Amino acid sequence: MxxxxxxxxxxxxxxxxxxxxxxxxxxxxxxxxxxxxxxxxxxxxxxxxxxxxxxxxxxxxxxxxxxxxxxxxxxxxxxxxxxxxxxxxxxxxxxxxxxxxxxxxxxxxxxxxxxxxxxxxxxxxxxxxxxxxxxxxxxRFDIAPDGTKIKQEDFASLLGKTSLTYGGSFKYTGSYEDIATCIKRYVAAWQAEMAKFFKLVVFNYLFCNSDAHLKNFSLQQTPDGDYRLSPAYDLLNASLHVKDSNFALEDGLSPNLVKSDVYSRTGHPCKEDFETFGKLIGLNEVQIQKALHSFTGSDEQLKQLVSNSYLDERSKRMYLRSYEERVSRFNQVNKNT
Structure with a gap:
């Protein structure tokens, strides 16, 4: 050992x-x-x-x-x-x-x-x-303490997407707005769950999780019979292993997104685009800024966890470099701002 x-x-x-x-x-x-x-x-x-x-x-x-x-x-x-x-x-x-x-x-x-x-x-x-x-x-978080199964469905299932209906890449079709629309449909207290979903979308972008597809988000039934967003799972920095891309889903944040000047020029979204997305999915300004503010001032703790991790030294450097590059893109501002 x-x-x-x-x-x-x-x-x-x-x-x-x-x-x-x-x-x-x-x-x-x-x-x-x-x-x-x-x-x-x-x-x-x-x-x-x-x-x-x-x-x-x-x-x-x-x-x-x-x-x-x-x-x-x-x-x-x-x-x-x-x-x-x-x-x-x-x-x-x-x-x-x-x-x-x-x-x-x-x-x-x-x-x-x-x-x-x-x-x-x-x-x-x-x-x-x-x-x-x-x-x-x-x-497993789909099993209760007494051993019974907790009802849980991923968003590919909730959106009716299978390999038969959408082909082999079905879980990569659509946009994150589609998931948001589904949350509104099935979750009574959707505003609170939407804020969690928004924060997770931002996290996945900053940490290069370009495999955050429809099956990697789920709704879970509560003991009261309501639905909530399940705990997050399958989070990883995919850029270490595959070609990097902004998002897993083909239509990105939304096909209806009015892109910022930065996004249009560089092909990469910035903070302004996520603010626009937040409004598009029904969040208010306070909810959006609270989520975005949570991603500031955390570098020291983050770097310590990377240092303590079981990645090899080369992968640790790659992990931090990819995150820092994403943060730099995220913080770009429009020329006319």
């Missing part, structure tokens, strides 16, 4: 295992080892892993494993049981640059969202297979 120096949950320094805070958030206070007794790419365990992947009920291209906690250890979910965790190893897709860094990237980005910008996220961390390879782990 290699030496852990920072908490694989919160990234707090000087921890050789999960911190008390991480254990409480991710495992309900149980003492759990970050080392999993599994060789992911080993021929002897391939059949067990394949069967586990088949059983998991969450769709997606990346391989995902279902897990439970047994006697202080993270284990694959036995057949017939309900898994409470999802494990995401590094993808096998060789077209992705630095794909072995993806688990650490997702973990870091999710921690930044929560710790720096107070965005509600699924409880998450890293674990390590027997060969010390890291994998991302997230506690």
């Amino acid at each position: 290699f030496e852990i120096k920072n908490c694989p949950g919160t990234l707090a320094p000087n921890h050789t295992t999960y911190s008390t805070t991480a254990l409480r958030r991710l495992f309900g206070g149980k003492k759990v080892s970050p080392f999993m007794e599994l060789l992911y790419d080993n021929e002897d365990t391939t059949e067990e892993i394949v069967e586990n992947i088949k059983r998991i009920s969450i769709s997606g291209v990346q391989e995902k494993l279902s897990a439970v906690i047994r006697k202080g250890k993270i284990c694959l979910t036995p057949e017939g049981e309900q898994g409470l965790y999802i494990i995401k190893p590094a993808p096998s897709n060789k077209s992705l640059r630095f794909r072995n860094q993806i688990p650490a990237n997702e973990h870091l980005t999710m921690q930044i969202a929560r710790q720096v910008f107070s965005i509600e996220t699924g409880e998450n961390g890293l674990l390590f297979f027997q060969d010390n390879t890291p994998a991302y782990i997230i506690r």
Whole structure:
């Protein structure tokens, strides 16, 4: 086993295992080892892993494993049981640059969202297979404490988009305004959820999450029968692994967006464009500025989390450079302002 120096949950320094805070958030206070007794790419365990992947009920291209906690250890979910965790190893897709860094990237980005910008996220961390390879782990938030499933639908489903109706790239069609329209339709207290959605859209832009497609946003039913935006999930800086783009969705923020001079000239949106988008989806000026203001003055804490993360040194530099470039674009002002 290699030496852990920072908490694989919160990234707090000087921890050789999960911190008390991480254990409480991710495992309900149980003492759990970050080392999993599994060789992911080993021929002897391939059949067990394949069967586990088949059983998991969450769709997606990346391989995902279902897990439970047994006697202080993270284990694959036995057949017939309900898994409470999802494990995401590094993808096998060789077209992705630095794909072995993806688990650490997702973990870091999710921690930044929560710790720096107070965005509600699924409880998450890293674990390590027997060969010390890291994998991302997230506690399922569509399962209640009593084990019952919580009703949840992603926005591809809510918008009626499937591969049959919109082709193989269905989850990348449309715009973020389409999601906003859907929120108004299904959520009674939509103003509060819309403010959360707006902040998440800004976050995804600043952190180069160009894979924030329709299936990566969901509505979740509350115990009262109302609907709310689910905790954020699948956040990562995609520019480390694929060609960078402004947005995941083909029509960007909105096909109806009146672009700023900066956006028209450079091809990249700035703060003014997000202000326009906020108004377009029904937010008032106070809500818009509150969300945008939350992204200022946070560099020191952000840089510390990047430094404490499990990215390699090159990826840490790339991560910060891409964020700083986005912030620079975001803060550009029109020539005639």
